[in-house]
Amino acid sequence: MTGDFTSIPVVDIAPLYDGDGTSRHTVDEAIGGACCDIGFFVVTGQSSAARLDETRRSRLLAFLDCTREVKWPIARRKYEPSNRNIYRGYFPAIDGVLAYKEGIDIGPELTPSDPRLSLGHPLLETNLWPPEAVVPGWRSAILDYYAAMEELGFQLLHAIARFLALPDDWFDDKFRGGNSTLRLLRYPVRTAASVAGIEEKILRLHDGKRYEIMTAEHCDSGCLTLLHQDGVGGLQARNRQGDWIDVPAIDGSVVVNLGDLMQRWTNDLFRATEHRVLGSGQVRESVPFFFEPAVDAVIAAPPGFAERGPGYPPIAYGDYLIEKVQRFPEFSNFLPALGN
Template sequence: MIPLIDARPLLGPSGAARDATDAAILAAATDSGFMTLTHLPPPVPLDRLLRIFQLPQEVARGLWRQKFAPGNANVYRGWFPLQNGHPTYKEGFDAGPDIAYGPARIVSGDPLTEATPRPPAELLPDWQDEMARYYKAMEQVGTALLRAIARGLGLPEATFTPAFANGISTLRLLHYPIRPPQSFEGVHADAIWTEHAGRRVDLVGKPHVDSGFITLLCQHGIGGLQAIDADGNWRDVPPQPDSLVVNFGKLLERWTGGRIKATTHRVIGSGTAAAGRARHSVPFFFEPAPDAVIAPIPGLGTGFQPFLYGDLVWEAMMKFVEFEGLDHLRKRG
């Protein structure tokens, strides 16, 4: 079972309640690598952010990544459209820190710090401001989690957080439609079908481990997310009201000498099909600055050569999301 943890003490003052929450977070992070933080109402209703998927197709194309629309300037941020013939079937929109902080966070010459393309304000009134509020709220939760993990590990509270100043965190809006038959063409059956609860279901998000540090996921009422447990069984991560699903990536696992667990997870289509409507979710990938140096932490047994976050994340992205429109970018910058 995925632990449910009341997040209110996490964001409150020091004391017994926060200490107990720290202990619960560390237990989940070092065991399953998954948890659900409850009592966290979204800073804006998710429907307000997800309006972007109602844009006319010709407008959405103006936000597509360069891979899919060669005339567009954006190569890393923006929209990746639905594609047939892949194990994963979804479309999404990626926003970077400039969506919250403006042009000061855009650095020319590096795709990781490029501008986020915006939909026309007249078609989505207040969308920009709502995205900014959501982005900043997720940064607050991510920072609180890093501090809680440091305290739980017996480290100084600010051990991890300096690397995340001027970070390049990604706010992603996702849409998983019910898969049409043509979307399966050209994909091996083992990659798109699985058994769950005694019946055959389709995969809309293939099994994977996040490459980074912390992922904060807000589900939008439709199930399908699953995490694998220590015995190799898939466990449902059901939607909860006013909550965020938290999982950890391979880089945080490495940074903590394996203490924090990066857990394999996937999305199946059973919940979507049963409900007869599309699934949406909003993950926030909490990331450091590109020039942040990730170095071993004394006392955690982390033996690796220091590296720049931006260099490593680019390499990881090339391996993981080629179908999302980044496979033509084999060299950062």
């Protein structure tokens, strides 16, 4: 891993769907190279179902336009103690924290008879939905987009596997019955109340200008983050020299970045890169999809990788994620709600 990047590559992945062997290999190499050196890249050419324009994005984000009376029945128990859900559901923007955003987390659509629920794992919950009459067609639109992003995730995993000289489907069994998260986010313009007591903590100097931080510097926890961002921008990735590089906001594209898990899984061959979101004085909206394995999937380096780096012991993904997510404000101390 070098980390000596000054821009984020843009990769047209159309050949992954219908290209010949040569063009597909070119895409595999571009993706693999970005995973090794940067941990970030932007993809175009994905299926239309995995592409958002302004109209489709607004439709997905329609829930965030609803009143408190609609949002609060599906807020996490952290924010509404009478609710049962601790991992899925709505979270509000909170004054006095660096990550000033509201959103909702949606997981796989688990029916009461889904065998995954028998595991009793705290990260496995059924989704809660607003009444269909209040947000007509929203649930269907969400589930369609969720499925499209899962399909995109598998396409990228297959390219990564080929780059690593593994069978195309080497990762697949870990992601069958996965626990991916679709998150809908809105960053409001900061109010005076939102910065009270943290005025100095939220300021960042970049290119000679002072900005308010909207999401503080961090690495993601999981495998692949597939992000649709609007044209407002503000997302930046940090290179090895400590410079913050803007991640381009290209209409219809998806930003891909690696989480800590993928760095661990490849024994540090791949890179999880620190990133942040700077405020611009405008409302910012984004739709990240955290493509995640099953909670009971055991994560261990592929054959031949154990000797390439520090060597991490195998770990169940759900246990790993519980430890990691509690670093983020919306998940801090979320397990004690169940008495754990």
